[in-house]
Amino acid sequence: xxxxxxxxxxxxxxxxxxxxxxxxxxxxxxxxxxxxxxxxxxxxxxxxxxxxxxxxxxxxxxxxxxxxxxxxxxxxxxxxxxxxxxxxxxxxxxxxxxxxxxxxxxxxxxxxxxxxxxxxxxxxxxxxxxxxxxxxxxxxxxxxxxxxxxxxxxxxxxxxxxxxxxxxxxxxxxxxxxxxxxxxxxxxxxxxxxxxxxxxxxxxxxxxxxxxxxxxxxxxxxxxxxxxxxxxxxxxxxxxxxxxxxxxxxxxxxxxxxxxxxxxxxxxxxxxxxxxxxxxxxxx
Numbered sequence: 001x002x003x004x005x006x007x008x009x010x011x012x013x014x015x016x017x018x019x020x021x022x023x024x025x026x027x028x029x030x031x032x033x034x035x036x037x038x039x040x041x042x043x044x045x046x047x048x049x050x051x052x053x054x055x056x057x058x059x060x061x062x063x064x065x066x067x068x069x070x071x072x073x074x075x076x077x078x079x080x081x082x083x084x085x086x087x088x089x090x091x092x093x094x095x096x097x098x099x100x101x102x103x104x105x106x107x108x109x110x111x112x113x114x115x116x117x118x119x120x121x122x123x124x125x126x127x128x129x130x131x132x133x134x135x136x137x138x139x140x141x142x143x144x145x146x147x148x149x150x151x152x153x154x155x156x157x158x159x160x161x162x163x164x165x166x167x168x169x170x171x172x173x174x175x176x177x178x179x180x181x182x183x184x185x186x187x188x189x190x191x192x193x194x195x196x197x198x199x200x201x202x203x204x205x206x207x208x209x210x211x212x213x214x215x216x217x218x219x220x221x222x223x224x225x226x227x228x229x230x231x232x233x234x235x236x237x238x239x240x241x242x243x244x245x246x247x248x249x250x251x252x253x254x255x256x257x258x259x260x261x262x263x264x265x266x267x268x269x270x271x272x273x274x275x276x277x278x279x280x281x282x283x284x
Contacts, residue, residue: 004041006020007019007021008020015032028044043056052136054085054089054092057127057131058086062078066126076265076266081116081120084120089101089105097141102121106120106148110148114150115148115150118148121142165279169279178256179272180275181243185239188236191213192216195228196213196254197255197268199253200252201252201254210231212229240254
């Protein structure tokens with residue numbers, strides 16, 4: 001069947017499966033797809049056409065334990081970063097990648113998006129560290145490149161303009177009202193989106209005037225175990241009162257979807273973008 005050396009096909013009545021016999025150890029199952037099995041063997045023997053490239057390292061990195069331990073939002077962000085990196089550096093051998101290559105990518109290829117370039121540099125750094133773990137390169141050239149300078153925001157919206165926008169958004173559909181109240185909660189409570197999207201009413205203690213949330217930016221053994229306490233100010237209490245009027249009796253979450261579940265990050269972002277598009281068509 002044109003299999004590579006040390007490969008074996010096991011023919012059944014309804015399917016054929018493949019496995020690989022290493023020099024030592026038990027056979028390695030390769031699944032039922034012949035082409036996929038051949039590619040896996042080439043990877044195992046280091047003979048794949050793209051072995052050692054940045055694209056090859058990314059494929060290994062995204063199934064590694066280090067990547068799995070990242071927060072879902074970080075995983076999604078890295079996937080978006082890779083979509084920008086791949087057309088430019090995907091075919092580059094990681095062993096030949098230099099700091100000047102990464103600097104040119106950031107300063108020339110991504111000059112129009114310095115903030116995103118910094119995120120992509122972080123991914124390149126992680127890929128280089130993973131390449132070191134795989135024995136493909138000896139150092140991390142991304143560590144030698146300074147991050148792009150990001151211009152801080154120096155203007156705040158006019159209070160009257162912001163109040164007009166909130167008053168308009170509150171008159172929209174119930175889900176848009178919830179998203180608007182979520183934005184007000186974030187500005188008043190100082191919580192990250194990952195910390196309040198799945199906020200439940202039992203975490204809100206109105207008698208003690210506190211909201212208990214799990215800290216999102218926490219690594220190591222205490223990840224998900226560090227609790228932040230948000231004090232309920234009069235303005236934040238007003239937001240909670242408005243959310244309570246929208247709450248269904250059987251709903252557990254403070255910012256629920258139409259079905260009463262917690263908002264996934266992508267769905268929340270999509271609804272917020274639609275609200276911004278609707279706002280752009282209205283002048284305040």
